[in-house]
Structures are given as C-alpha cells and as structure tokens.
Amino acid sequence: MNIVVCVKQVPDTATERKLRSDDKTLDRDAADGVINELCEYAVEEALLLKEAHGGEVTVLTMGPDKAGDTIRKALAMGADKAVHLVDDALHGSDALGTSYALAQTLRKIGFDLVVLGSESTDARTGVLAAMLAERLDVPQLTFAKKVEVNGGSIAIERVTDYGYDRVEASLPAVISVVEKINEPRYPSFKGIMAAKKKPVEKLGVADAEIDASQVGLANSWSEVADFAAAPPRAAGTVVKDEGDGGVKTADFLASKKFV
Amino acid sequence: MSEILVLVEHVEGQVKKVTLELLTLARKLGTPSAVWAGPGYSPDAKARLAEYGAEKIYLADSADISDYVVAPKAELLAQLVSEKSPAAVLVAATAEAKEIAGRLAIKIDSGVLTDVVGLQDGLVADQSIFGGGVNVQSRVTKGTPIVAVRPNSTPVEAAAGAGAEEQVSVTVSAAAKGARVVDRVKEEKGARPELTEAAIVVSGGRGVGSAENFSIIEKLADSLGAAVGASRAATDAGWYPHQFQVGQTGKTVSPQLYIAAGISGAIQHRAGMQTAKTIIAINKDPEAPIFELADFGVVGDLHQVVPQLTDEVVKRK
Numbered sequence: 096m097n098i099v100v101c102v103k104q105v106p107d108t109a110t111e112r113k114l115r116s117d118d119k120t121l122d123r124d125a126a127d128g129v130i131n132e133l134c135e136y137a138v139e140e141a142l143l144l145k146e147a148h149g150g151e152v153t154v155l156t157m158g159p160d161k162a163g164d165t166i167r168k169a170l171a172m173g174a175d176k177a178v179h180l181v182d183d184a185l186h187g188s189d190a191l192g193t194s195y196a197l198a199q200t201l202r203k204i205g206f207d208l209v210v211l212g213s214e215s216t217d218a219r220t221g222v223l224a225a226m227l228a229e230r231l232d233v234p235q236l237t238f239a240k241k242v243e244v245n246g247g248s249i250a251i252e253r254v255t256d257y258g259y260d261r262v263e264a265s266l267p268a269v270i271s272v273v274e275k276i277n278e279p280r281y282p283s284f285k286g287i288m289a290a291k292k293k294p295v296e297k298l299g300v301a302d303a304e305i306d307a308s309q310v311g312l313a314n315s316w317s318e319v320a321d322f323a324a325a326p327p328r329a330a331g332t333v334v335k336d337e338g339d340g341g342v343k344t345a346d347f348l349a350s351k352k353f354v
Numbered sequence: 355m356s357e358i359l360v361l362v363e364h365v366e367g368q369v370k371k372v373t374l375e376l377l378t379l380a381r382k383l384g385t386p387s388a389v390w391a392g393p394g395y396s397p398d399a400k401a402r403l404a405e406y407g408a409e410k411i412y413l414a415d416s417a418d419i420s421d422y423v424v425a426p427k428a429e430l431l432a433q434l435v436s437e438k439s440p441a442a443v444l445v446a447a448t449a450e451a452k453e454i455a456g457r458l459a460i461k462i463d464s465g466v467l468t469d470v471v472g473l474q475d476g477l478v479a480d481q482s483i484f485g486g487g488v489n490v491q492s493r494v495t496k497g498t499p500i501v502a503v504r505p506n507s508t509p510v511e512a513a514a515g516a517g518a519e520e521q522v523s524v525t526v527s528a529a530a531k532g533a534r535v536v537d538r539v540k541e542e543k544g545a546r547p548e549l550t551e552a553a554i555v556v557s558g559g560r561g562v563g564s565a566e567n568f569s570i571i572e573k574l575a576d577s578l579g580a581a582v583g584a585s586r587a588a589t590d591a592g593w594y595p596h597q598f599q600v601g602q603t604g605k606t607v608s609p610q611l612y613i614a615a616g617i618s619g620a621i622q623h624r625a626g627m628q629t630a631k632t633i634i635a636i637n638k639d640p641e642a643p644i645f646e647l648a649d650f651g652v653v654g655d656l657h658q659v660v661p662q663l664t665d666e667v668v669k670r671k
Binding site for chain 1: 365423424425428448449450452453454455456457459460461463464465466467468469478482483484485486487488489490491492493494495496497529532533534535536537538539540541548549550554578596597602603610611621622625632633634636640645646647648649650651652653654655658659660661662663664665666667670671
C-alpha cells in the first residue's frame with residue numbers, strides 16, 4: 096500500500112505565538128517550529144498500516160526550508176521517504192490554496208491512502224482533510240479513532256458528539272486521525288541516524304504543476320484585516336480555602352446570577 | 355434584504371441551540387433561510403426555526419443526505435448557493451459542519467472562515483486564535499462568504515419569521531457517496547447538555563485523581579444543569595472519555611460559566627476554554643496558571659471545595 100502522510104510544522108504552543116505585523120501571516124521565526132502533535136499520530140498510524148499490510152510510507156509537507164526538521168522527525172519515526180513542497184510562492188496560502196497545492200502534489204506522487212492529523216495547533220481549521228478528499232475526488236474518512244484496511248476496502252470509527260460512526264469506503268481514500276487512535280513511537284537512535292540517509296525530494300510549484308495564481312497570500316480566498324493581542328482578563332478574586340471555599344464560590348455564583 | 359443561508363444542526367429531530375444563535379446572527383446581516391439536511395424534520399422543528407426568524411426553510415430530508423460522510427451536505431449547499439445567490443452561508447463551528455464548509459468552499463470557489471466568535475457589518479469576522487492570545491478580524495475576499503460560527507458566541511433572540519417551506523430535490527452524486535455511514539454508535543452521556551452547546555461547563559483534571567472521583571465533578575455539573583468536561587491529563591489517564599476533552603486536541607467551548615477543578619491551566623487546556631465569559635478555578639496549587647484566567651479562584655482541595663459548592667448550589671435553588 097502506497098501511504099502518504101501529510102505533516103505540518105507549527106510554532107511550539109509552549110512559546111509565544113505571533114502574527115507578523117507586515118503581512119499578517121504566522122510569524123514562523125518568533126517561535127520554535129515543531130511537528131504538529133496530531134501529525135505524529137498520523138505518522139504512527141501510517142507506520143502501523145504499513146507494518147500490517149506492507150508498502151511504503153511517504154511523508155509530505157508544505158512549508159519553508161525550516162520545515163525540513165519536521166520531515167526528519169517523521170523519517171526518524173520510520174517513514175521511508177519524503178517530499179518537501181517548498182516555494183516562496185506558497186507563503187501565506189489559506190486552507191483553499193494549501194489544499195490545492197497538496198492535492199496537486201499528491202496527484203503527482205500517487206497514493207492509495209492519504210493520512211493526516213485532524214487539525215493543526217496553529218490555524219485549527221480542521222478542514223484540510225475534507226478539502227483534500229473534495230479536490231482529489233476520493234472518499235473522506237476523517238476524525239478516525241480506529242482504522243481497518245482489508246484489501247481494497249477501509250473502515251474507520253469516526254468520532255461524533257454522541258459517540259462514533261462506523262464508516263466504510265474503498266481505497267484510494269483520505270483519512271484524518273484523532274489522538275486516541277494510537278500512541279506515537281519515539282524515534283530510536285538507529286531511526287534518527289537512518290533518517291539522515293533517507294531521500295527527501297524538494298518540489299517547487301512548477302515541479303508539482305501548481306498554478307501559482309491559486310496559491311500564496313495575494314491569491315487567498317480570505318484575509319486578515321486586523322489583529323491585536325487579546326486584552327488580558329481582568330484580575331479576579333482568589334481566596335484560600337479555610338473550610339468555606341465552596342460557600343464562597345456559591346456566593347460568587349449568586350452574585351453573577353448563576354444560582 | 356439579501357438572503358443568508360443557515361445550515362441547521364439537529365439531533366433526533368431537535369434543532370440545536372447553535373442554530374438559533376446563527377439565525378439570530380443572520381437576521382442582523384440579511385434575511386435568514388434555514389437549510390434542513392437529512393431526516394427528522396417535524397412541525398416542531400419548523401416552529402422552532404420560524405420562531406427565531408427563518409423566513410424560508412429549505413428541506414432536503416432524504417436519508418441519502420446523512421448516510422454518507424459530509425460530501426452530500428456540501429453538494430446540497432452548493433446547489434442552493436447557485437440557485438439562490440445568498441449573501442453568505444453560516445454554519446456552526448462543529449467538526450462536521452466545518453468540514454461541510456470546507457468542501458463547499460472548493461465547490462463554489464469561495465473563502466471560508468472557521469471558529470468565528472462575532473460578525474460585524476460587511477461580514478467582518480472576529481476570531482480568537484493561538485489559544486485566545488490574539489484577536490483577529492478577517493474577511494472573505496472571493497466568492498460567497500462561508501462562515502463557521504462557534505456555539506455560544508451569540509445570545510439568542512426570538513423574532514418570528516414566515517418559515518415558508520420549500521422542498522429541495524437533491525440527487526446525491528456518486529462521487530459524494532464514497533464514504534458510507536454503516537452504523538451510528540451512541541455512547542452514554544445521560545441527560546446532560548452537549549459540551550459545546552452548554553451554557554455552563556464543569557471540568558475536572560489531574561487533581562480529580564481517579565475515574566471514580568469524577569462523580570464529584572458530575573454532581574456539581576448536575577446541580578448547575580451543566581455539561582462535564584475533562585482536561586487532557588484526565589482523559590489520557592482514562593478517567594473520563596475522550597469526547598469530553600476540552601483543549602487544543604479536544605473540544606473548544608465558550609460557555610457563560612466555566613468551572614475548572616483540579617486543572618492547572620496549561621496552554622493545551624486554555625486553548626479550549628479561554629473564551630468562556632466567566633471562569634472559576636479550584637486548585638491546590640496557588641501558582642497554577644489557571645488562576646490568571648479566573649474571575650474567581652479557590653486555592654484548596656477540590657475534594658472538599660467541590661462537594662461543599664454542590665451542596666450550596668442545591669440549597670440555594
């Protein structure tokens with residue numbers, strides 16, 4: 096099975112994340128870049144599927160040169176090779192532009208199964224996997240907490256508000272995973288060393304047959320008009336429990352008309 | 355006034371509160387038309403939609419619409435956008451409706467904004483990003499704006515609309531039938547309100563200490579008519595089911611009142627609850643970052659404070 100796992104480098108949520116004042120895009124230099132957490136679960140699931148069914152796992156990322164670190168992490172976990180879509184023309188693409196660029200690249204690479212994390216910690220739109228399925232015209236099996244492949248068919252448990260849906264489809268398909276699906280492995284020392292020798296193909300927009308008028312900040316379908324740091328919340332009252340903490344909290348609730 | 359399409363969220367034939375919020379919001383922008391997708395439509399549903407201002411109700415209530423994942427609903431909306439040329443399409447910022455919005459955006463070549471917490475004139479949208487650290491105003495620059503609005507971000511106001519029904523005939527394409535829902539498994543959640551819709555949420559974290567002790571959290575929630583949430587530490591430990599996780603990799607909630615018990619308030623958690631209107635924190639550690647957000651905080655052991663609070667709430671009802 097030819098599995099492609101899409102990963103994204105995001106600013107570390109433990110550091111202060113900012114937008115750039117010049118073009119109002121994510122400031123990738125302000126914070127450390129790390130692999131998006133849910134992408135680690137996607138890589139793990141791709142590796143588990145390869146171990147069970149054979150085939151190959153290709154990592155695909157779109158991002159600046161710096162995103163190469165994220166590729167190495169996925170390769171160190173055990174993926175076989177990688178494609179890095181990197182081009183200044185892609186800077187500032189919104190979800191529509193990103194999904195278009197990735198879909199073009201996926202068509203070029205070829206795939207039986209595309210695996211993603213269900214959302215990123217920076218933009219948090221949660222729409223990319225659905226958009227890829229739409230653009231590639233293949234079944235969408237998203238928010239999976241369990242995945243089973245059987246020959247040419249695939250079934251998942253899709254997380255819902257009331258529990259889960261069991262969903263079935265035929266390959267090729269796009270899936271996205273939630274964090275309860277597995278426990279991502281840590282790269283071994285051997286894996287980290289091996290990753291240095293694994294092939295990483297860099298593609299620009301022309302290589303991937305991406306129409307440059309459909310990507311990038313200037314061609315986005317939406318724009319950030321303005322932004323500002325959120326005003327800090329007004330300092331609240333903090334009391335020490337002297338045996339009446341519950342009563343005092345109830346007093347506060349009453350003052351706010353909650354009880 | 356221009357027409358605004360509102361995709362109705364419904365469960366077991368009941369219109370969800372977020373839809374009433376969207377109708378309220380849509381009335382400020384134009385004339386709301388509700389779009390009902392899937393089975394379960396009833397006179398009750400019609401009355402509810404009309405009560406909150408739906409001038410029209412587009413009905414596509416065949417089972418086909420909901421038997422396949424997401425794609426048929428996106429097709430339905432695309433068809434309506436092309437027939438009715440609305441000024442905007444509003445959906446709830448739920449996981450599924452955002453996916454519908456995403457596919458629709460591609461079909462109609464239009465921009466989409468997600469997790470919007472307010473809409474101003476000219477469809478300028480407010481968003482709260484980076485775990486609530488930055489407020490953004492954004493807008494769609496191409497096509498028919500598609501806006502996914504976070505539940506609980508608009509106070510509902512009733513204002514009668516005509517509620518004129520119009521049947522929409524949709525033929526779900528073969529392409530949209532790729533991923534079939536073969537079973538819907540309902541997990542027990544009792545009589546509590548749904549997490550993202552609830553006006554009050556009571557969440558427990560590492561400090562709760564065990565699965566059994568979550569009954570302390572549940573009792574307080576039930577005394578307030580609240581939903582129960584959990585931090586990632588609690589769901590990772592297996593003390594509470596994953597679908598109740600509030601935070602970066604779980605649900606985002608914006609209730610009127612959020613009570614965090616035994617939760618330190620790491621960024622992972624704050625990202626999911628920072629836009630709550632009023633926040634109460636109960637934690638043993640006076641240095642816990644959750645106190646920076648709290649309108650009211652108690653430094654103490656939740657195993658004492660929470661049951662006492664529950665008793666007081668019950669007493670004062």
